[in-house]
Each structure stands twice: as C-alpha cells, then as structure tokens.
Amino acid sequence: MSYFDAASAAPLHPVARQALLASLDEGWADPSRLYREGRRARMLLDAAREAAAEAVGCRADEVVFTASGTRAVHTGVAGALAGRRRAGRHLVVSAVEHSSVLHAGEAHAREGGTVTEVPVDRTGAVDPGAFGAALRDGTALACLQSANHEVGTEQPVARVAEVCRAAGVPLLVDAAQSLAWGPVDGEWSLLTGSAHKWGGPAGVGLLVVRKGVRFAVAGPADEREAGRAAGFENIPAIVAAVASLRAVRAEAAREAARLRELTDRLRARLPELVPDVEVVGDPVRRLPGIVTFSCLYVDGETLLHELDRAGFSVSSGSSCTSSTLTPSHVLRAMGVLSEGNVRVSLPFGAAEADVERFLEVLPGAVAGVRAKLGAPAPATVTEGDALVVDAVGKLCPVPVIELAKVIGDVPVGGTVRVLADDEAARLDIPAWCAMREQEYVGEEPAEKGTAYVVRRIR
Amino acid sequence: MSYFDAASAAPLHPVARQALLASLDEGWADPSRLYREGRRARMLLDAAREAAAEAVGCRADEVVFTASGTRAVHTGVAGALAGRRRAGRHLVVSAVEHSSVLHAGEAHAREGGTVTEVPVDRTGAVDPGAFGAALRDGTALACLQSANHEVGTEQPVARVAEVCRAAGVPLLVDAAQSLAWGPVDGEWSLLTGSAHKWGGPAGVGLLVVRKGVRFAVAGPADEREAGRAAGFENIPAIVAAVASLRAVRAEAAREAARLRELTDRLRARLPELVPDVEVVGDPVRRLPGIVTFSCLYVDGETLLHELDRAGFSVSSGSSCTSSTLTPSHVLRAMGVLSEGNVRVSLPFGAAEADVERFLEVLPGAVAGVRAKLGAPAPATVTEGDALVVDAVGKLCPVPVIELAKVIGDVPVGGTVRVLADDEAARLDIPAWCAMREQEYVGEEPAEKGTAYVVRRIR
Numbered sequence: 001m002s003y004f005d006a007a008s009a010a011p012l013h014p015v016a017r018q019a020l021l022a023s024l025d026e027g028w029a030d031p032s033r034l035y036r037e038g039r040r041a042r043m044l045l046d047a048a049r050e051a052a053a054e055a056v057g058c059r060a061d062e063v064v065f066t067a068s069g070t071r072a073v074h075t076g077v078a079g080a081l082a083g084r085r086r087a088g089r090h091l092v093v094s095a096v097e098h099s100s101v102l103h104a105g106e107a108h109a110r111e112g113g114t115v116t117e118v119p120v121d122r123t124g125a126v127d128p129g130a131f132g133a134a135l136r137d138g139t140a141l142a143c144l145q146s147a148n149h150e151v152g153t154e155q156p157v158a159r160v161a162e163v164c165r166a167a168g169v170p171l172l173v174d175a176a177q178s179l180a181w182g183p184v185d186g187e188w189s190l191l192t193g194s195a196h197k198w199g200g201p202a203g204v205g206l207l208v209v210r211k212g213v214r215f216a217v218a219g220p221a222d223e224r225e226a227g228r229a230a231g232f233e234n235i236p237a238i239v240a241a242v243a244s245l246r247a248v249r250a251e252a253a254r255e256a257a258r259l260r261e262l263t264d265r266l267r268a269r270l271p272e273l274v275p276d277v278e279v280v281g282d283p284v285r286r287l288p289g290i291v292t293f294s295c296l297y298v299d300g301e302t303l304l305h306e307l308d309r310a311g312f313s314v315s316s317g318s319s320c321t322s323s324t325l326t327p328s329h330v331l332r333a334m335g336v337l338s339e340g341n342v343r344v345s346l347p348f349g350a351a352e353a354d355v356e357r358f359l360e361v362l363p364g365a366v367a368g369v370r371a372k373l374g375a376p377a378p379a380t381v382t383e384g385d386a387l388v389v390d391a392v393g394k395l396c397p398v399p400v401i402e403l404a405k406v407i408g409d410v411p412v413g414g415t416v417r418v419l420a421d422d423e424a425a426r427l428d429i430p431a432w433c434a435m436r437e438q439e440y441v442g443e444e445p446a447e448k449g450t451a452y453v454v455r456r457i458r
Numbered sequence: 459m460s461y462f463d464a465a466s467a468a469p470l471h472p473v474a475r476q477a478l479l480a481s482l483d484e485g486w487a488d489p490s491r492l493y494r495e496g497r498r499a500r501m502l503l504d505a506a507r508e509a510a511a512e513a514v515g516c517r518a519d520e521v522v523f524t525a526s527g528t529r530a531v532h533t534g535v536a537g538a539l540a541g542r543r544r545a546g547r548h549l550v551v552s553a554v555e556h557s558s559v560l561h562a563g564e565a566h567a568r569e570g571g572t573v574t575e576v577p578v579d580r581t582g583a584v585d586p587g588a589f590g591a592a593l594r595d596g597t598a599l600a601c602l603q604s605a606n607h608e609v610g611t612e613q614p615v616a617r618v619a620e621v622c623r624a625a626g627v628p629l630l631v632d633a634a635q636s637l638a639w640g641p642v643d644g645e646w647s648l649l650t651g652s653a654h655k656w657g658g659p660a661g662v663g664l665l666v667v668r669k670g671v672r673f674a675v676a677g678p679a680d681e682r683e684a685g686r687a688a689g690f691e692n693i694p695a696i697v698a699a700v701a702s703l704r705a706v707r708a709e710a711a712r713e714a715a716r717l718r719e720l721t722d723r724l725r726a727r728l729p730e731l732v733p734d735v736e737v738v739g740d741p742v743r744r745l746p747g748i749v750t751f752s753c754l755y756v757d758g759e760t761l762l763h764e765l766d767r768a769g770f771s772v773s774s775g776s777s778c779t780s781s782t783l784t785p786s787h788v789l790r791a792m793g794v795l796s797e798g799n800v801r802v803s804l805p806f807g808a809a810e811a812d813v814e815r816f817l818e819v820l821p822g823a824v825a826g827v828r829a830k831l832g833a834p835a836p837a838t839v840t841e842g843d844a845l846v847v848d849a850v851g852k853l854c855p856v857p858v859i860e861l862a863k864v865i866g867d868v869p870v871g872g873t874v875r876v877l878a879d880d881e882a883a884r885l886d887i888p889a890w891c892a893m894r895e896q897e898y899v900g901e902e903p904a905e906k907g908t909a910y911v912v913r914r915i916r
Contacts, residue, residue, distance in 0.1 A: 001494055008488045009690065017482060024475060028660065030466045034762055035771035036459055067525030067661065068689025074678050100688075103678035196690060202486065203525065203661040203692035220532050220561035230558075231526030232467065232654060234661035237695070304492055313493035 002354040003313045007149055007290055007345035013199030019243035020236050027235035045235050048242040055245050056208055057183040064207040064228040065238050069176050069194020070100040072205035076172050076190050077104035080141045083214030088138025089113040094126045095333035098174055101143050123282035124153035124334045132163035139169045146178040150317050150330040150343055151281030152290030158186030170213050180248045181256055189213045198248050200241030203234050256288040259346050262355045266291045273363045280336045289346040297401045298340025298369050306365040312358055317341045327424045337431035338424055339397040373401055387416040392448040396424035400432050410456040421449030460812040461771045465607055465748055465803035471657030474702035478694050485693035503693050506700040513703050514666055515641040522665040522686040523696050527634050527652020528558040530663035534630050534648050535562035538599045541672030546596025547571040552584045553791035556632055559601050581740040582611035582792045590621035597627045604636040608775050608788040608801055609739030610748030616644030628671050638706045639714055647671045656706050658699030661692050714746040717804050720813045724749045731821045738794045747804040755859045756798025756827045764823040770816055775799045785882045795889035796882055797855035845874040850906040854882035858890050868914040879907030
C-alpha cells in the first residue's frame with residue numbers, strides 16, 4: 001500500500017514511538033502531585049513544553065497542550081473572542097479555513113456574533129489587502145491558516161499579521177498543515193497545531209497564546225494547563241508529539257526539497273497523462289507534499305475505490321466521498337472543479353517509485369470510471385430555441401457528463417439548459433465551462449431543481 | 459517506591475501497554491476514510507466501542523469516547539442540561555462530587571442556572587430521601603458519583619436512580635472510581651469514566667448517554683463520535699483503555715477481596731498505632747482499595763514529604779497540599795477533620811509487604827511532624843472569664859495544636875476562644891471537639907479573623 005493521505009493523518013514517526021514507549025513508564029502519574037512519580041511526570045511535561053516552544057518560536061508559558069488540534073482551534077477561537085468581547089463580536093476568517101475554524105465561527109454566530117469570510121483567488125490564497133478590508137471597529141479576532149489542507153496553497157500569513165497588528169486585531173494562525181516544515185513567520189497572536197499531522201500520536205494538539213493577548217476561557221474551571229485545557233495531562237503522548245516534531249524538523253529542509261520534486265513531477269505529468277484534468281492550488285507557493293487535482297466526468301468516490309484497490313490511499317474533496325453530500329468548501333471558494341477530485345498528500349519518506357506507480361495507475365483508473373459512467377444517452381428535449389438536459393435526481397458528475405455529450409448538438413451562439421438538483425452542479429458546470437472555454441450564462445430556478453444555462457461559443 | 463495513589467492515576471496495565479503498542483501500527487489513520495488504513499482504524503474503533511459497551515452494560519451506540527474523564531463530565535453535564543433546557547435550569551449534585559462535576563455546576567450557575575448541593579452524612583454518603591427532596595419542577599439533571607474519590611464511600615446510586623426516575627429527572631453517574639470494579643447498578647441515564655483510573659492510558663474518557671435521554675451538544679459542530687466529542691479519535695489509546703478495562707474486570711472479584719483485606723487491616727490498626735487519628739469514610743460500603751485518615755496536630759504537606767522520603771506516594775485533602783489553600787470540599791461536607799489528612803489508594807496488585815511497611819513507617823513519620831510543630835508555647839490571654847488563644851496568621855494545624863495545649867487550663871464548664879484566620883480552622887476545630895468530646899459552641903467574627911468558641915465539658 002502507498003499511503004498518500006498525510007494531510008489527513010501521518011503514520012507515527014519512529015521517534016514518536018520510541019518516546020511514547022519510554023514515557024509510558026515515567027509519565028503516567030499526576031504531574032500536580034508532590035511525590036516522586038508526580039515530580040517525574042512534571043519534569044517530562046516541563047521539558048516537552050520547552051521543546052515545543054522552541055520549535056514554534058515562543059515562550060514555554062505560552063504553550064498549552066490540548067487533546068487535539070480541533071480542540072486547540074475551538075478553545076483558541078472561543079477564548080480569544082471572549083477575551084476581546086468588549087472590543088466587539090466580529091470574527092474574520094478566510095473562506096478556506098479548516099472546518100474546525102469555520103465551525104467555531106458558526107458557534108460564535110449562533111451566540112449572536114458576526115462572521116466575515118474573506119474570499120480567496122483561484123489558487124486558494126487570500127489577498128492581504130482584502131483581508132485587511134474585512135477588519136473593522138468591533139473585530140475581535142481574525143483567523144488565517146498557514147497553508148491550506150486541501151490544496152496545499154500557502155497563505156500570506158506574515159503580511160496579514162502586519163495588517164491585523166496595524167488594526168489592533170489579534171490573528172490566530174491554524175498551522176496544522178505547516179508546523180512540520182517550520183515555524184510560522186510574522187507577528188501572529190495565537191497559533192494552533194495537531195501532532196498527528198507531523199507524525200506524533202493522536203490526542204495532542206497545540207495552542208499557543210502570546211503574552212499580552214486577551215484570553216478568557218469559557219466553560220467549567222480546571223486547573224490543568226493554566227486553566228486552558230481541562231482534563232488530566234496526557235504526558236506520554238505529549239512527549240512523543242514533541243519528540244516527533246523535533247525529528248521531522250531536523251529532516252524538514254532535505255525532505256521538503258525531495259517531496260517538492262515529486263509533487264512538481266505530479267503537477268507536470270498529470271495533465272499529460274489524464275485528459276480533462278485540472279490541477280488546482282498555487283503551483284509555487286505551496287506545501288511540499290500536496291497535489292490536488294479534479295477529473296471531469298468522474299465520480300470521486302468510485303475513483304477512490306479504484307485507487308484503493310490499486311494500493312493507493314488518497315482523499316477527495318468531491319461531494320460523493322463525504323458524509324455531508326456537499327462538495328469541499330475549499331474547492332467551492334476557489335471556484336474550481338470539484339468532480340473527480342483527488343488530494344495526494346505525501347508523507348515524510350514517500351518513495352519515488354510509489355509516485356511513479358501512481359502516475360502509471362491513475363490514467364487507467366480514471367478511464368475506467370469514465371467508461372462506467374458514460375453509458376446512458378442523455379435525455380434531451382428542445383424548449384423554444386434552447387436544448388434542455390434533464391439531470392434531476394442524478395448525482396455529480398452525471399450532469400456535467402450529459403452536458404458534455406450534447407454541447408456538440410448546440411449551434412454556436414445557442415444555449416443549453418442543464419436541469420440538476422445535485423448541489424455539486426452549481427460548482428462543476430461553471431468550472432467545466434471555464435475548462436472548455438464555453439460561456440456560463442448563469443442559473444435560474446426551474447420546476448425541478450435548478451437550470452444552469454450554458455452558451456456554446458466555439 | 460510504593461505507589462499508593464491509584465485513585466489519582468493508576469500505572470499503565472501491562473495489557474493496556476500491549477494493546478497500545480499493537481494498535482499504534484493499525485489505528486493511526488482517520489477512521490472516516492474509505493481506504494484500507496482508514497477501514498482498519500474504523501474496525502479497531504468499532505470493536506473497542508462494543509467491548510466498552512459490554513463492560514458498562516449499555517449499547518455500543520450509547521458510548522462516546524472523549525479525551526479525558528473531565529471532558530466526559532463537562533460534556534455530559536452541559537449536554538444533558540442543554541437537552542432539558544425546556545424542563546428547567548436546575549441542577550442537583552451531591553456535595554462530595556469530583557471537582558469536574560462541581561465546576562460544571564459552577565459554569566451552569568454563571569450562565570444563569572441554579573444548583574443545589576445535597577449534603578452527605580459523616581461517612582460521605584447521600585441519603586436517597588434527601589436527594590429526592592432536592593428534585594423539583596424545573597430540575598433538568600441530577601449528578602451522583604458511584605463512589606467517592608477521596609474517602610472511598612459508595613453512594614446509593616441504584617436507589618437514587620429510582621428516585622430520579624420517579625421524578626422524571628435524568629441521573630448522571632460519575633463512575634470514575636468504580637468502573638474498574640464492575641458496572642454501575644440501577645437505571646441511570648448518563649455515565650462517565652476515565653481510563654487512567656483503571657490502568658488505561660491518559661487521554662481517554664468515557665461518556666455514555668442512554669437512548670432516549672435528551673442531549674444537545676454545545677459549542678462548535680464536529681462529526682466525530684456522533685457529534686459529542688470533537689477532535690480526531692485517539693484510537694490506539696481507546697483500544698488500550700478498553701483492553702485494560704476488560705483485563706481489570708477479569709481480576710476484579712479476586713483483587714477486590716484481597717485489597718479489602720489490606721484496607722480493613724489499615725482501618726483497624728491505624729488508630730492503634732497512631733494517637734489522635736480519625737479514619738474517615740464508610741467502614742463497609744466503600745471501594746476496596748481506599749483508606750483515608752486524618753491526624754490531629756499534623757501538617758498534611760510535611761507528612762506527605764516525610765512519607766515520600768520513606769518511599770510512599772500518597773495524597774492528601776489537607777489545605778496545605780493543594781494549590782487552592784482550602785481544605786478538601788469532601789472532608790468539609792462530611793464534617794470530619796481535614797488536618798494531617800492522608801488518602802491511601804492501593805493500585806491493583808499492591809503488595810501486602812508494602813502495606814505492612816507503611817504501618818511500620820507511619821507512626822514515626824506522624825510523631826516526627828508533631829514534634830516539629832509542637833515547640834512554640836501558645837500565646838494566651840484572659841478576657842473576662844474566657845481564655846483566648848491568638849492563632850491569627852498561623853496555618854493549619856497550629857490553631858488546633860494551641861487549642862489542645864490550653865484546654866487543660868480551662869475549668870470544666872469554662873470556654874476558650876481560638877482566634878484564627880486560616881480557613882481550615884472552621885472545619886478542624888469542630889472536628890477536634892468531636893474527637894475530644896468537648897463542646898463546640900460556635901464561631902463569632904473577631905477583630906482579627908474569626909473566634910472559635912470551645913467549652914470544656916470533661
């Protein structure tokens with residue numbers, strides 16, 4: 001098996017495993033106790049905090065260990081908002097943040113706060129000027145990821161931090177995807193991370209709150225972790241997490257160069273090997289190990305199954321593979337195709353031979369899925385001078401496949417209406433038009449679902 | 459070293475260690491993914507949930523794994539209160555619950571809810587009738603521990619559950635201390651536990667919400683654990699936790715009998731070996747491994763240091779050993795002496811020889827601390843017909859030591875006023891009177907601190 005989903009969870013680093021084993025015997029006691037076992041646990045915890053602070057570039061007393069990266073984000077967002085409640089209740093986030101940030105924003109909105117989502121460009125990056133324009137009197141907090149988890153695009157964090165500082169608004173940086181590669185530049189105020197993304201064990205998140213940042217913990221009091229993370233400290237896992245972070249950092253420069261070469265190769269060769277593929281995300285300002293692409297006329301879930309059978313573990317932002325049945329909010333915010341979406345995220349040490357084998361296997365897998373889906377002839381009728389494709393009740397990517405089948409029957413200058421009720425069509429039909437250089441006219445409510453109108457212009 | 463603080467955290471069970479190691483390689487991936495590593499992780503998680511449900515005596519889909527026992531309590535209390543918000547905002551808890559329950563209650567009160575604390579008797583147990591009397595229209599939730607964490611007294615959970623059921627109020631049982639020994643009897647509605655109390659790793663709590671119990675999760679949405687525990691599942695630790703629970707359950711009957719014999723021995727011999735000691739908690743209806751006692755005229759922190767030097771790791775509910783500077787709320791609610799308090803909680807497998815050695819070492823340790831503290835002659839004056847001991851500015855146990863020194867100078871029927879400003883005196887002076895069969899008259903505000911009035915009656 002080739003595991004290419006490191007952005008979701010990385011396998012345990014050998015150093016983390018060793019550290020975990022060693023500290024299971026030394027770090028199980030309550031570090032707040034005064035007896036020998038407690039003092040030993042406290043020493044391990046203190047040393048881990050020092051080492052984490054050094055890796056992040058902050059003071060040890062600014063580091064809080066949480067039970068997960070999600071918990072770090074939830075606590076960080078809620079605590080910073082509560083601490084700045086007098087300043088106002090407005091939250092600014094990018095449109096492509098991790099769901100933990102967006103869900104924290106939704107919870108804030110349910111409690112009467114307001115949230116502004118800053119849009120991104122087609123590569124997935126925010127514009128610092130646009131981000132700054134979203135800040136206003138009453139903005140309590142801004143959140144920006146260091147790099148995107150689905151497409152790998154790096155955000156201009158240092159410049160956004162400057163803009164926030166000038167406006168007097170604290171910036172929380174979700175650094176879950178980038179912390180393995182290095183500290184986050186710039187004058188951020190809060191930072192979050194997740195150990196299982198860098199080869200540490202599950203069960204450890206990192207929340208850094210800079211001295212001077214107003215912060216108020218919500219919920220029941222608890223004396224652990226300076227009152228910022230309730231519950232008995234998971235010291236063996238914390239020790240393993242920090243050991244792993246130090247280990248990956250020691251290899252980071254060399255490994256980043258190696259993985260970047262592999263992902264450059266994927267970015268260059270995928271469009272040569274697979275017809276109708278769109279590689280998304282910034283080609284240069286991106287994480288070393290992530291490549292994301294979408295394949296027209298492909299059902300993401302079926303493609304993932306084919307790749308799994310061929311020995312490749314990858315993930316997808318297509319609607320069909322998630323329990324929510326809506327396509328990835330990241331791809332939607334970028335305005336790129338979501339159908340047949342695949343994210344390849346290479347773990348530390350990913351073998352070149354496995355990447356080459358992926359390039360060998362993928363074209364056949366995509367062609368196979370397309371062949372399976374391509375059979376039914378589209379149901380078309382003509383209404384006045386417009387051709388109508390009825391794809392109501394059909395899931396992505398069928399509406400786009402049927403559109404592609406009939407576009408040749410439309411006279412140049414004429415239009416076709418695609419009736420669809422799958423939410424993904426709203427994203428994929430305009431994306432298809434962009435790829436095919438046809439005109440996307442817009443959408444209209446229809447008797448069944450929505451009518452997406454496309455004009456043939458070539 | 460003899461580690462006698464299992465009620466705080468138990469060392470990792472060998473079975474937990476094995477299970478953790480095995481599942482580090484199998485359980486690190488995201489269980490919501492469809493590829494091989496994800497499916498393998500999902501299978502481990504599902505199997506662990508089934509096994510946990512069997513051990514608790516519930517359905518697998520009623521089990522939620524949280525990041526700690528504290529988190530299970532916080533989520534359980536908040537979720538049950540929110541789910542029953544229409545019924546009312548009144549919460550009933552026993553006065554001797556774990557701090558996580560009481561802190562959840564304080565958080566509820568800060569948000570406008572009301573909380574009733576049901577008192578306990580001198581053994582630390584609630585009376586089911588009194589518990590029932592605290593329920594009223596508008597009671598949303600009641601909480602009762604299965605057994606007390608400081609003194610080991612078992613609560614009448616099954617009878618309280620009946621009372622709650624009759625009143626239509628869900629009962630949350632904090633079973634952290636008892637789950638190793640067996641399931642909780644009775645028709646409870648919610649249950650919480652903590653793996654590191656039963657030899658599992660840190661980082662795993664258990665929250666059980668019975669089908670039909672109204673429950674509404676507060677805070678940001680997250681799809682993990684049926685939306686009830688945000689954050690990436692810590693599967694290796696969950697597998698290890700459940701393996702450990704099954705292993706200790708398999709040994710529970712035999713080990714309970716063995717530990718009960720050892721703690722019976724401690725309960726019987728401590729008062730013979732150490733003068734002026736009060737063994738607290740129910741002598742019969744109690745956990746097998748916990749014995750708690752308080753020593754007059756002893757400073758708990760100094761005694762813990764002496765015992766640590768002699769190789770014993772125990773904890774204390776005395777004010778002097780905690781960061782809060784107030785004596786244990788449990789001892790206070792029971793109305794027993796808190797000074798020189800020691801909790802011995804034997805882990806699974808505790809050696810008889812170590813218990814015997816503790817009985818050898820303790821009398822000398824207590825005598826040594828008393829000798830250190832006993833030196834200063836009390837400063838007394840006579841005001842009218844009352845002797846006054848000025849212990850203002852002196853910490854527990856000095857006020858009681860000075861009282862004991864002068865009581866012989868008071869004529870029978872006469873009174874002595876002890877001026878003190880250490881909060882522990884409020885508990886310890888009445889407790890001393892009960893032990894010494896003297897009359898505690900009451901307290902009065904004084905110019906400096908509080909005056910505690912004692913009448914000599916023998």
